[in-house]
Amino acid sequence: MAAMLTDMLGNYMYKQRIGQDRIGLEKWAVQTAPYLYSADSEELFERVKLASNELSGRVLLLDSDGKIQADAYGELEGMRLDLPEIASVLVSGNTASYGVHEMSQHASTILEKSIYKYLPESWVSVSTACLVEAADVIGVIVLISSVNDMMQSLYLLQSNMLMLFVIAALVAMISGTVLSSVITNPLKDLMRGIQRMGKGDFSVRVPEKGSGELFHMAQAFNSMTERIETLDNSRNQFVSDASHELKTPLATMKIMIESLIYQPDMEEELRTEFLSDVNAEIDRLSAIVSDLLTLVHADAHTIKLSRNRMSFASVVKEVAHRLEPLISQREQELELNIQDSCDMYADRSKLEQVVYNLMENAVKYTHTGGKIKVSLYRDGREAKLTVKDDGAGISEENLKHIFERFYRVDRARSRETGGTGLGLSISKQMVTLHSGKIYAESEEGKGSTFTVILPLTTG
Numbered sequence: 001m002a003a004m005l006t007d008m009l010g011n012y013m014y015k016q017r018i019g020q021d022r023i024g025l026e027k028w029a030v031q032t033a034p035y036l037y038s039a040d041s042e043e044l045f046e047r048v049k050l051a052s053n054e055l056s057g058r059v060l061l062l063d064s065d066g067k068i069q070a071d072a073y074g075e076l077e078g079m080r081l082d083l084p085e086i087a088s089v090l091v092s093g094n095t096a097s098y099g100v101h102e103m104s105q106h107a108s109t110i111l112e113k114s115i116y117k118y119l120p121e122s123w124v125s126v127s128t129a130c131l132v133e134a135a136d137v138i139g140v141i142v143l144i145s146s147v148n149d150m151m152q153s154l155y156l157l158q159s160n161m162l163m164l165f166v167i168a169a170l171v172a173m174i175s176g177t178v179l180s181s182v183i184t185n186p187l188k189d190l191m192r193g194i195q196r197m198g199k200g201d202f203s204v205r206v207p208e209k210g211s212g213e214l215f216h217m218a219q220a221f222n223s224m225t226e227r228i229e230t231l232d233n234s235r236n237q238f239v240s241d242a243s244h245e246l247k248t249p250l251a252t253m254k255i256m257i258e259s260l261i262y263q264p265d266m267e268e269e270l271r272t273e274f275l276s277d278v279n280a281e282i283d284r285l286s287a288i289v290s291d292l293l294t295l296v297h298a299d300a301h302t303i304k305l306s307r308n309r310m311s312f313a314s315v316v317k318e319v320a321h322r323l324e325p326l327i328s329q330r331e332q333e334l335e336l337n338i339q340d341s342c343d344m345y346a347d348r349s350k351l352e353q354v355v356y357n358l359m360e361n362a363v364k365y366t367h368t369g370g371k372i373k374v375s376l377y378r379d380g381r382e383a384k385l386t387v388k389d390d391g392a393g394i395s396e397e398n399l400k401h402i403f404e405r406f407y408r409v410d411r412a413r414s415r416e417t418g419g420t421g422l423g424l425s426i427s428k429q430m431v432t433l434h435s436g437k438i439y440a441e442s443e444e445g446k447g448s449t450f451t452v453i454l455p456l457t458t459g
């Protein structure tokens with residue numbers, strides 16, 4: 001580009017220069033033509049000297065044979081000058097010709113050397129114009145002038161531009177390399193991360209560097225892997241917890257059935273007791289399996305709510321009725337405080353599951369003779385249910401986890417009471433499906449309060 005630009009600029013400058021020379025030279029060609037053969041050499045010499053002064057160069061007059069008739073420097077008369085611009089006019093028949101020569105390199109003949117001697121600059125321009133008389137070419141006027149200043153400034157420009165372009169190219173190369181590494185390094189990190197993840201390593205994280213999109217991409221990747229890792233861990237935990245839960249009743253059943261097989265003369269009463277225990281374990285197993293299925297559906301988002309117009313208050317009353325035998329067995333007191341029927345468009349059986357679990361928990365985890373208070377009221381566009389007991393309560397640490405699957409505060413005790421620790425996590429899923437909220441408050445030793453808030457959707 002530098003070469004092209006300087007070339008273009010050089011051509012332009014040269015044309016400007018030639019344009020000036022041409023006008024002057026052609027004027028002198030017309031003026032001098034009549035004198036070429038008629039005037040004596042002295043007069044011709046005076047004329048070329050005048051022309052030389054005016055055109056600021058060395059002017060020569062040549063006859064049609066190419067012999068020098070007059071030289072403004074008075075040196076070369078009678079000699080022949082072998083320059084392409086002269087041949088162009090005298091041999092090829094052009095009216096004018098122009099050219100630039102680097103004299104120090106191309107000065108081959110003595111004549112050229114002598115021109116060079118009188119013009120001790122490196123670059124000269126040679127302009128020629130034909131002398132015409134009666135439509136015949138009778139000679140040629142030659143102007144040799146220095147274009148050194150022009151060429152020198154052109155070379156300076158060329159070298160400066162070349163340097164500038166080299167610097168620009170270097171800067172572009174360096175910044176290109178730096179920029180590409182800034183862009184490609186985070187991308188490479190990300191690619192490595194994805195490959196490791198593809199091999200099953202979900203603990204992989206990429207450095208969150210760079211800026212703009214790349215930074216956000218790294219952040220998004222990390223939060224994605226974090227989520228996948230959590231999901232993977234909880235899935236593994238779920239599978240191991242579930243198998244553990246299923247193993248215990250199976251082991252109990254195996255012991256009892258083996259006793260029945262190997263003790264054929266067992267007392268009838270004991271045999272019946274064993275069989276009813278096995279039956280209870282089977283009930284427990286099928287309850288766990290159905291809970292697990294509910295959770296699997298909830299995870300896969302395949303639970304469909306079958307919503308109908310219903311009264312939430314009637315659900316609470318019904319559950320209370322179902323729990324009556326257990327409550328009286330535990331000599332507990334249940335206070336129902338229902339202020340509104342809380343009609344809504346919801347899935348009755350799913351909400352029944354929620355209320356049942358909360359109330360059953362309150363009964364199960366409250367000492368005999370304890371007090372349970374269930375309140376339902378309407379708060380604007382929401383129904384608010386609270387189940388309050390005066391049981392042992394839940395410590396702050398345990399309270400954080402009770403909605404997790406299989407989480408039980410006192411494993412040994414809840415086994416006694418028959419819990420698997422799935423009730424609250426299922427309740428939470430059901431409430432969430434209804435766009436509601438569920439939370440627990442508790443103070444150790446004083447009791448717990450579970451609250452469910454459901455929007456009163458009208459369908």
Ligand SMILES: Nc1ncnc2c1ncn2[C@@H]1O[C@H](COP(=O)(O)OP(=O)(O)OP(=O)(O)O)[C@@H](O)[C@H]1O
Nearest residue numbers: 361362365402408409410414419420421422423424
């Ligand atoms: N009202 C409560 N008072 C004290 N602890 C409670 C209460 N409700 C729940 N918890 C604790 O939270 C744990 C989780 O309750 P969740 O209902 O999820 O399971 P579960 O009752 O043990 O078993 P499931 O409901 O599946 O039969 C219980 O095991 C119990 O330790």
Ligand SMILES: [Mg+2]
Nearest residue numbers: 357361423424
């Ligand atoms: Mg429960």
